[in-house]
Amino acid sequence: MKKTKxxxxxxGSREKILQAALEEFAEFGFDGARMDGIVKRAGVSKNLAYHxxxxxxxxxxxxxxxxxxRMRAHHADLEIRHMSPIEGMSQLVxxxxxxxxxxxxxxxxxxxxxxxxxxxxxxxxKISELYSMLTEVIESLLERGVEAKVFRTNVDPMDLYIxxxxxxxxxxxxxxxxxxxxxxxxxxxxxxxxxxDHIVEVILGxxxx
Amino acid sequence: MKKTKxxxxxxGSREKILQAALEEFAEFGFDGARMDGIVKRAGVSKNLAYHxxxxxxxxxxxxxxxxxxRMRAHHADLEIRHMSPIEGMSQLVxxxxxxxxxxxxxxxxxxxxxxxxxxxxxxxxKISELYSMLTEVIESLLERGVEAKVFRTNVDPMDLYIxxxxxxxxxxxxxxxxxxxxxxxxxxxxxxxxxxDHIVEVILGxxxx
Amino acid sequence: MKKTKxxxxxxGSREKILQAALEEFAEFGFDGARMDGIVKRAGVSKNLAYHxxxxxxxxxxxxxxxxxxRMRAHHADLEIRHMSPIEGMSQLVxxxxxxxxxxxxxxxxxxxxxxxxxxxxxxxxKISELYSMLTEVIESLLERGVEAKVFRTNVDPMDLYIxxxxxxxxxxxxxxxxxxxxxxxxxxxxxxxxxxDHIVEVILGxxxx
Amino acid sequence: MKKTKxxxxxxGSREKILQAALEEFAEFGFDGARMDGIVKRAGVSKNLAYHxxxxxxxxxxxxxxxxxxRMRAHHADLEIRHMSPIEGMSQLVxxxxxxxxxxxxxxxxxxxxxxxxxxxxxxxxKISELYSMLTEVIESLLERGVEAKVFRTNVDPMDLYIxxxxxxxxxxxxxxxxxxxxxxxxxxxxxxxxxxDHIVEVILGxxxx
DNA sequence: GATGAATGAGGTTTCATTCAT
DNA sequence: TATGAATGAAACCTCATTCAT
Numbered sequence: 001m002k003k004t005k006x007x008x009x010x011x012g013s014r015e016k017i018l019q020a021a022l023e024e025f026a027e028f029g030f031d032g033a034r035m036d037g038i039v040k041r042a043g044v045s046k047n048l049a050y051h052x053x054x055x056x057x058x059x060x061x062x063x064x065x066x067x068x069x070r071m072r073a074h075h076a077d078l079e080i081r082h083m084s085p086i087e088g089m090s091q092l093v094x095x096x097x098x099x100x101x102x103x104x105x106x107x108x109x110x111x112x113x114x115x116x117x118x119x120x121x122x123x124x125x126k127i128s129e130l131y132s133m134l135t136e137v138i139e140s141l142l143e144r145g146v147e148a149k150v151f152r153t154n155v156d157p158m159d160l161y162i163x164x165x166x167x168x169x170x171x172x173x174x175x176x177x178x179x180x181x182x183x184x185x186x187x188x189x190x191x192x193x194x195x196x197d198h199i200v201e202v203i204l205g206x207x208x209x
Numbered sequence: 210m211k212k213t214k215x216x217x218x219x220x221g222s223r224e225k226i227l228q229a230a231l232e233e234f235a236e237f238g239f240d241g242a243r244m245d246g247i248v249k250r251a252g253v254s255k256n257l258a259y260h261x262x263x264x265x266x267x268x269x270x271x272x273x274x275x276x277x278x279r280m281r282a283h284h285a286d287l288e289i290r291h292m293s294p295i296e297g298m299s300q301l302v303x304x305x306x307x308x309x310x311x312x313x314x315x316x317x318x319x320x321x322x323x324x325x326x327x328x329x330x331x332x333x334x335k336i337s338e339l340y341s342m343l344t345e346v347i348e349s350l351l352e353r354g355v356e357a358k359v360f361r362t363n364v365d366p367m368d369l370y371i372x373x374x375x376x377x378x379x380x381x382x383x384x385x386x387x388x389x390x391x392x393x394x395x396x397x398x399x400x401x402x403x404x405x406d407h408i409v410e411v412i413l414g415x416x417x418x
Numbered sequence: 419m420k421k422t423k424x425x426x427x428x429x430g431s432r433e434k435i436l437q438a439a440l441e442e443f444a445e446f447g448f449d450g451a452r453m454d455g456i457v458k459r460a461g462v463s464k465n466l467a468y469h470x471x472x473x474x475x476x477x478x479x480x481x482x483x484x485x486x487x488r489m490r491a492h493h494a495d496l497e498i499r500h501m502s503p504i505e506g507m508s509q510l511v512x513x514x515x516x517x518x519x520x521x522x523x524x525x526x527x528x529x530x531x532x533x534x535x536x537x538x539x540x541x542x543x544k545i546s547e548l549y550s551m552l553t554e555v556i557e558s559l560l561e562r563g564v565e566a567k568v569f570r571t572n573v574d575p576m577d578l579y580i581x582x583x584x585x586x587x588x589x590x591x592x593x594x595x596x597x598x599x600x601x602x603x604x605x606x607x608x609x610x611x612x613x614x615d616h617i618v619e620v621i622l623g624x625x626x627x
Numbered sequence: 628m629k630k631t632k633x634x635x636x637x638x639g640s641r642e643k644i645l646q647a648a649l650e651e652f653a654e655f656g657f658d659g660a661r662m663d664g665i666v667k668r669a670g671v672s673k674n675l676a677y678h679x680x681x682x683x684x685x686x687x688x689x690x691x692x693x694x695x696x697r698m699r700a701h702h703a704d705l706e707i708r709h710m711s712p713i714e715g716m717s718q719l720v721x722x723x724x725x726x727x728x729x730x731x732x733x734x735x736x737x738x739x740x741x742x743x744x745x746x747x748x749x750x751x752x753k754i755s756e757l758y759s760m761l762t763e764v765i766e767s768l769l770e771r772g773v774e775a776k777v778f779r780t781n782v783d784p785m786d787l788y789i790x791x792x793x794x795x796x797x798x799x800x801x802x803x804x805x806x807x808x809x810x811x812x813x814x815x816x817x818x819x820x821x822x823x824d825h826i827v828e829v830i831l832g833x834x835x836x
Numbered sequence: 837g838a839t840g841a842a843t844g845a846g847g848t849t850t851c852a853t854t855c856a857t
Numbered sequence: 858t859a860t861g862a863a864t865g866a867a868a869c870c871t872c873a874t875t876c877a878t
Binding site for chain 4: 446447449450526528529531532533535536539540545546548549574576577580581583584585587588589591592593594595596597598599600601602612613616617619620621623624625626
């Protein structure tokens with residue numbers, strides 16, 4: 001009849017749900033993820049998730065936005081302006097790869113979102129904005145490199161950005177099928193280091209004038 | 210000449226189910242796909258799919274194997290031996306990209322399979338065998354290129370294969386999120402052509418001695 | 419005083435499902451029973467049964483355990499210690515028979531369980547414990563009877579227990595085939611009384627020194 | 628286009644199906660048995676079973692009737708008339724027990740039939756007839772035993788027949804639950820022999836004047 | 837704010853039976 | 858006589874969501 005103690009911690013609960021959702025969506029994808037699984041991970045009641053986020057789709061969107069925010073924050077850490085173009089480009093490539101390695105959920109979430117034709121983020125203004133920064137960084141690097149005659153001309157920044165991402169993303173996102181085919185564990189630290197070096201070589205090779 | 214209503218057609222029914230499953234799995238992923246959707250596409254009764262394939266998982270495996278077989282067949286079409294190393298490498302890159310463009314289901318299926326840690330194909334001997342061919346082609350190209358002094362040395366064939374795939378695969382697999390971010394339609398024919406050229410430049414740039 | 423429509427009643431719902439399952443399993447056996455039938459009897463939604471019990475098998479196990487508990491409770495009601503050995507044995511026999519008559523579900527459930535090689539209860543510690551009591555009662559009666567020179571020696575308590583059960587159980591469990599063969603209704607009260615007396619005579623006749 | 632050879636063996640197929648059905652029904656009960664399982668055991672096509680027997684229920688009835696016929700044949704083997712009443716009764720008891728031991732399917736089938744309220748055999752004239760013989764044998768033995776002053780009077784032949792069956796039937800039909808409770812394997816040959824002796828003692832003890 | 841009991845709709849799978857050959 | 862492909866109905870079970878407390 002009398003409730004002795006009920007923990008109330010709105011912000012804490014919200015954050016726990018978000019984190020749990022991130023893990024669940026990353027592990028199983030949008031369709032494979034279960035609301036039951038999320039609330040169990042979060043250690044909160046079912047309805048609380050609905051109370052805060054409205055439903056599975058909205059929760060997924062919020063998870064996606066948070067993921068993009070973290071990605072942007074990670075990239076913002078990188079101070080490239082004072083580096084030489086080649087050094088800057090190398091660092092950008094390594095930084096991008098490192099983020100995928102440290103945050104495998106990024107890959108799961110993006111794959112899920114693409115399977116659903118990006119319906120969740122298509123409308124999100126937040127996300128779109130995040131990328132202007134990246135494009136600017138790349139454009140600036142390219143300009144300085146061309147000026148210093150260490151980079152070729154006629155490079156499309158978008159294509160370059162996509163290629164930088166692609167070379168690491170695909171390696172990690174398809175690690176299981178590739179691993180099954182080549183009978184190797186693609187995530188062992190030495191192989192990861194080798195891959196990173198390879199990607200740097202590919203990108204710098206391409207940019208060589 | 211042609212029967213308007215075919216009632217018995219074992220091979221045909223099996224094939225129709227397989228094709229329908231390919232489409233459904235490609236569109237929704239393994240978890241999002243519905244057996245109902247598959248049998249409806251195939252125009253057969255639900256039970257028939259179970260009769261032939263045993264269940265959703267086995268059906269998915271069969272679809273995956275078929276997909277790999279087709280991929281191998283596509284690559285086998287390419288006669289590279291008589292080309293110069295640079296011409297051969299270009300053709301390999303373009304061929305690979307074209308296959309992804311023409312068979313978008315490959316990307317969905319592989320993403321699904323990787324989300325599930327490749328549990329379906331891990332045991333499949335068939336698939337593993339398919340790749341020896343590709344590796345051999347690449348190794349042979351690299352040797353000839355080095356000999357002719359048009360390619361650099363110290364290139365890991367596996368890394369190269371992964372990069373060739375990655376540059377096209379990621380562009381297509383993430384077309385919806387990238388499109389949302391850059392406000393472009395990545396699959397319009399001109400952009401596809403530009404991307405293909407870009408990939409060739411990246412790979413050849415990297416291989417330059 | 420009484421709510422016409424009760425919406426929330428955890429313990430009640432659980433109990434209703436259990437009772438409904440008991441009836442359904444008793445009527446149709448494990449394989450013949452339908453989860454739909456159970457939830458319909460219980461007046462709850464299908465999922466609730468799964469929520470509480472996990473599945474058909476677990477529900478059956480719980481029903482079995484409850485049945486054994488009731489059986490034990492019924493036997494515990496019988497105070498035999500102060501009776502003479504012959505009187506005690508008669509009462510035990512009549513008590514056992516009465517329980518089968520009043521709880522026909524016991525027979526259905528045990529037959530079902532035996533058809534499945536006792537897979538459900540094999541692991542259940544609960545059930546095993548229930549029987550030590552019965553064995554002790556029988557052993558004590560036998561000792562006192564031998565001492566008082568009213569019972570023969572060399573009686574295996576397990577065999578005796580099985581025979582006491584068998585003589586009533588089989589009569590009831592096979593009442594329909596036996597009834598069809600002998601053209602009699604074996605459950606009419608007079609015949610039940612006669613059978614009970616017969617069983618007492620058989621057991622006491624066997625125990626006579 | 629051309630069928631090289633189709634085996635035709637009407638009687639053989641029918642018999643194979645019947646035998647397969649006996650095994651399947653015995654193993655899983657009526658509800659647990661699968662038509663697929665039966666035709667697979669029999670090694671014939673699905674429709675053949677329907678062609679010969681009409682359906683699952685009719686097939687079950689036929690299996691039941693065959694089972695009763697075999698039981699009768701087994702009992703007819705026993706020549707009791709020339710034995711002393713006590714010897715004859717012992718032999719009848721042992722013979723009955725042996726049949727249950729050697730034909731465990733009898734127990735499964737009868738349990739299944741009783742679960743369904745004997746709907747299949749209720750109408751079968753064949754089966755009813757089989758029992759007159761048994762009753763006559765028992766009545767004759769009882770008369771001779773009373774006359775020879777080795778048996779008590781006032782014994783109901785039906786009750787006696789049921790008890791003779793019960794003591795063996797229940798032991799075997801409930802062997803799995805009893806085994807789980809008493810932690811014994813009830814079908815090990817020594818225990819079977821002991822049980823048989825026990826049953827003889829019980830029946831003869833009861834009949835002692 | 838917080839709980840978890842309860843649900844309807846729909847998921848995968850199974851099964852006795854029929855039908856074209 | 859014989860086959861096995863094909864089916865409709867219904868089985869068990871799951872899941873996102875809601876509701877009384």
